[in-house]
Amino acid sequence: MAMIWVDGVEIKTPSTFTWGIQDVSDAAAGRTLDAVMHKNRIARKRKLSFTWTAPTPGEAAEILAAFDPEYVNITYPDTRTGKNETRIFYTGDITSPMKIWTIGHKRYEVLSFDVTER
Numbered sequence: 301m302a303m304i305w306v307d308g309v310e311i312k313t314p315s316t317f318t319w320g321i322q323d324v325s326d327a328a329a330g331r332t333l334d335a336v337m338h339k340n341r342i343a344r345k346r347k348l349s350f351t352w353t354a355p356t357p358g359e360a361a362e363i364l365a366a367f368d369p370e371y372v373n374i375t376y377p378d379t380r381t382g383k384n385e386t387r388i389f390y391t392g393d394i395t396s397p398m399k400i401w402t403i404g405h406k407r408y409e410v411l412s413f414d415v416t417e418r
Contacts, residue, residue: 303377306366306367306372307369308373311363312355314350315353316412317350317376317377318348319346319376319378320349321344321380322347323339323341324345346389347415347416348376348415351411357406359411360396364394367391368391370390372391374389387418388418390418392416393414395411395413396410396411
């Protein structure tokens with residue numbers, strides 16, 4: 301059974317999956333002169349971090365194609381609810397250093413990026 305689906309399509313299970321939640325504060329948030337923090341939280345958004353270890357060029361291309369649209373619906377196991385959730389995300393910066401690139405054996409070291417809830 302898949303761990304992650306993007307726009308309804310099963311994605312290769314990542315080697316590492318990190319779930320997080322971020323607070324979004326009002327533009328007026330900050331510390332006042334008495335050094336008290338006024339967070340003024342207006343929303344909480346999920347942040348998911350994915351890493352695939354040693355993907356082939358084909359696997360990397362397939363994963364990247366799935367996350368290519370500006371916004372994607374991702375179904376994933378949500379730590380806060382304990383259930384699979386589907387939410388709209390956008391993809392952040394992507395990195396993929398090369399590990400091996402010889403005839404007949406091409407691999408990236410990792411493919412990793414974060415997605416943030418819209």
